[in-house]
Amino acid sequence: MQPRQSIIAIFSTFVQFDADRFSGWATESRLRRSIQTCLQHTPKETSEYFWALYWYKFWQLPETQSLAKQHLTAYLQEPCYWISQKTAASFVSTQYRLPDCFQVAIAQIDRVLKSFNPSQTSTLKNYASIIFGSVIRETLRQRQEIDICTDWGLLRKISQKRLHESLQNAVSLTEIPDYILAWNCFKTLYIPTKAANSRQLSRPDDTIWEAIAKAYNSQSNQPATAQTIEKWLLNAAKAVRNYLYPTSDSLNLAKGEDDTYELLDHLPATQQPSLIQEIIAQEEEQARNSQQAQIHQVLVEAIAQLAAQLQQILHLYYQKKLNQDSIAQKLDIKQYTVSRRLTKAKETLLKSVASWSRDTLHISLTSDILKAMSSLIEDWLQNYYDDSNTNSP
Known part of the structure; x- marks a missing residue:
């Protein structure tokens, strides 16, 4: 990776990948104009640390939070890339490559900004690297566990709380109690032998499915067949995987189609001097x-x-x-x-x-x-x- 040198590039460009490799820096024109305007106002400030704290302060203001977040997301591209590369290399058995790890990490930009405290941490980059690395490792560990579990093994491992959370994103609220009841009957009646691999459980046989259906119908006002309950449980396993294993969307693109709109144009003019003074003081x-x-x-x-x-x-x-x-x-x-x-x-x-x-x-x-x-x-x-x-x- 070729590191960025200018303040304008650092706060307005984003990593581009070609397959599993870094291919270059993509410039977001609105952010570029925004940081150029700021530099015109304060041309003597050439420290990236200064501008990181500058935008962090504006991120704390509701009316400028969106613009500031985009600048800080651009700023943190490099630490996110390097920690992603390092962590992906340590999980050689996973199917997730550098771009996947990068997206998993950069998606946590809100978590980084919400928990960052300039008085307790040396720099935003250092703090973000710690959070990014922790998030990637935890995600890969979790996903490795999911990848090696069959649907039946996964359903036996999942907690009811996590299952309920997963179903909220997959089925209607009125269906969730039916799924939970079916799952409880499944866990009660499908008890693998001690010799069985808890992650690689096979499908219950037809006798067990009939017992599950009988137990379910004795507790529900709406009877269901064994085939219906099996279908519910397979849907539940899919919902769990989607919940624990979400698709990462890129945060590198600015929202909105109007390329001429600048939030910077609407910043309160009276706030900039006091913020700058505060940031300068924090540099000591x-x-x-x-x-x-x-x-x-x-x-x-x-x-x-x-x-x-x-x-x-x-x-x-x-x-x-x-x-x-x-x-x-x-x-x-x-x-x-x-x-x-x-x-x-x-x-x-x-x-x-x-x-x-x-x-x-x-x-x-x-x-x-x-x-x-x-x-x-x-x-x-x-x-x-x-x-x-x-x-x-």
């Missing part, structure tokens, strides 16, 4: 970078002091990308033990950062602050183990 981040480096060191030392098995579990979960069941099998322990020890390790790290914050920064630790710390530690763990060769903050 040396103290914050120092604090982040110290927090990184606190967490590294806290991990080193964990019990050997806790360190091993963190390593397997975050660096080797194993799920809890795989870790349990590898360490010859129960899955719930893995879950508890993961929780314990994260709580230990949270206590270390909380103590450092209280003693060094004299922060009064509220529940909201602890919750924010916990979320940042989760992102830090993802980044730390992904980059374990360098362990950079």
